[in-house]
Amino acid sequence: MSELTVPGTGAGEIDPRLWDRVDDDLRRTRRATAEIDAILERAADGERLRGEEALLLLRQAPLLDLGMAADLVRRRLHPEPIVTYIVDRNINYTNVCVVRCSFCAFYRDPGHPEGYLHSKESLFAKIEETLALGGTGILMQGGHHPDLPLEWYEDLLRSFKGKFPRLHVHAFSPPEIQHIVKVSRRPLEEVLRRLKAAGLDSIPGGGGEILVDEVRRTISPLKTMSDDWLAVMETAHLLGIPTTATMMFGHVESYADRVAHMEAIRGLQDTSLAKGGAAFTAFISWTYKTENTALGGREVSSAEYLRTQAVTRLFLDNIPNIQSSWVTQGKEIGQVALKFGANDMGSTMIEENVVRAAGAYGCTTRTEIERLIREAGYTPRQRDTLYRLVS
Numbered sequence: 001m002s003e004l005t006v007p008g009t010g011a012g013e014i015d016p017r018l019w020d021r022v023d024d025d026l027r028r029t030r031r032a033t034a035e036i037d038a039i040l041e042r043a044a045d046g047e048r049l050r051g052e053e054a055l056l057l058l059r060q061a062p063l064l065d066l067g068m069a070a071d072l073v074r075r076r077l078h079p080e081p082i083v084t085y086i087v088d089r090n091i092n093y094t095n096v097c098v099v100r101c102s103f104c105a106f107y108r109d110p111g112h113p114e115g116y117l118h119s120k121e122s123l124f125a126k127i128e129e130t131l132a133l134g135g136t137g138i139l140m141q142g143g144h145h146p147d148l149p150l151e152w153y154e155d156l157l158r159s160f161k162g163k164f165p166r167l168h169v170h171a172f173s174p175p176e177i178q179h180i181v182k183v184s185r186r187p188l189e190e191v192l193r194r195l196k197a198a199g200l201d202s203i204p205g206g207g208g209e210i211l212v213d214e215v216r217r218t219i220s221p222l223k224t225m226s227d228d229w230l231a232v233m234e235t236a237h238l239l240g241i242p243t244t245a246t247m248m249f250g251h252v253e254s255y256a257d258r259v260a261h262m263e264a265i266r267g268l269q270d271t272s273l274a275k276g277g278a279a280f281t282a283f284i285s286w287t288y289k290t291e292n293t294a295l296g297g298r299e300v301s302s303a304e305y306l307r308t309q310a311v312t313r314l315f316l317d318n319i320p321n322i323q324s325s326w327v328t329q330g331k332e333i334g335q336v337a338l339k340f341g342a343n344d345m346g347s348t349m350i351e352e353n354v355v356r357a358a359g360a361y362g363c364t365t366r367t368e369i370e371r372l373i374r375e376a377g378y379t380p381r382q383r384d385t386l387y388r389l390v391s
């Protein structure tokens with residue numbers, strides 16, 4: 001007997017209570033649709049979204065409606081049909097790390113035969129190659145090496161600036177900086193001041209993952225917790241050091257956690273802008289890659305990536321740039337992401353090691369990235385780390 005028949009009646013007779021249920025469901029769906037339409041309209045007009053509205057969008061908004069609203073916001077913020085990109089490389093000066101994040105396939109324990117620490121000469125060669133390819137800067141991050149004091153980082157930065165005075169150094173994520181604080185036993189503000197004086201130009205938002213401690217305790221219990229990540233960025237902004245913000249999602253977090261992460265970033269950006277210091281220049285989200293990781297699990301779909309990126313564009317009304325993550329999503333989805341709120345294609349990635357270790361193979365050339373942008377219907381323009389166009 002079908003669930004739709006009344007017990008004791010003939011086959012095919014529908015229980016009237018089931019029609020009531022269908023009516024209720026329809027009414028609920030219509031109510032949610034009207035609410036979602038209204039939220040999308042307000043967000044597209046530039047109104048600030050509340051956390052619960054972002055949550056509703058993540059859970060229920062039709063994907064293409066989200067894309068259209070995010071695209072309207074992107075066009076309001078960036079009216080020119082330009083998509084920017086940067087020529088640079090991600091240098092990882094060491095893979096030695098004591099933190100053992102379960103999602104990371106890149107690190108090696110101290111003493112491991114595959115552990116490395118690049119020499120200055122090898123880093124100089126990487127920088128020379130980047131500049132020869134038309135690059136303007138480097139993004140440099142590494143593991144939490146147990147033996148490197150603050151003076152080692154200062155000396156490295158000074159040697160970069162001595163040899164390449166015009167190089168923009170975008171380096172050391174907040175967890176690395178907190179690690180330097182711990183190893184060198186100096187206060188955070190002093191560490192940041194000294195790194196800046198030695199040549200640090202801006203700070204990448206690496207290690208943000210999801211800024212919810214419950215999530216962080218699950219995937220990276222030994223790493224900087226949310227408040228300490230935010231404290232680095234707040235102090236950096238006060239000292240005039242620009243930064244970026246990131247989100248790595250699609251592992252153990254919930255939609256509510258993604259929204260909490262965005263709220264933390266937007267709140268800090270409000271504070272930094274009000275104080276008149278530096279601020280987040282961009283928001284970059286990408287999906288967790290599972291290969292060779294202790295955490296394992298399944299990867300989220302590209303639709304899920306696009307949905308989340310669109311909501312970030314709608315929610316983060318005080319952050320000017322959204323970067324498309326072609327490295328984790330592939331080049332075609334990277335192009336589609338330009339219609340879901342992104343105005344930047346990120347880096348040509350002359351070199352990338354971290355997500356490569358977890359199964360994402362993303363390097364390209366200036367010619368290819370420009371072709372991808374043109375094919376998507378935009379004019380490509382090279383930018384520097386601070387999103388200024390390079391002529």
Ligand code: SF4
Pocket residue numbers: 097098099100101104105106107142143144175220223
């Ligand atoms: S993500 Fe960074 S901190 Fe975590 S294990 Fe990998 S290298 Fe270390």
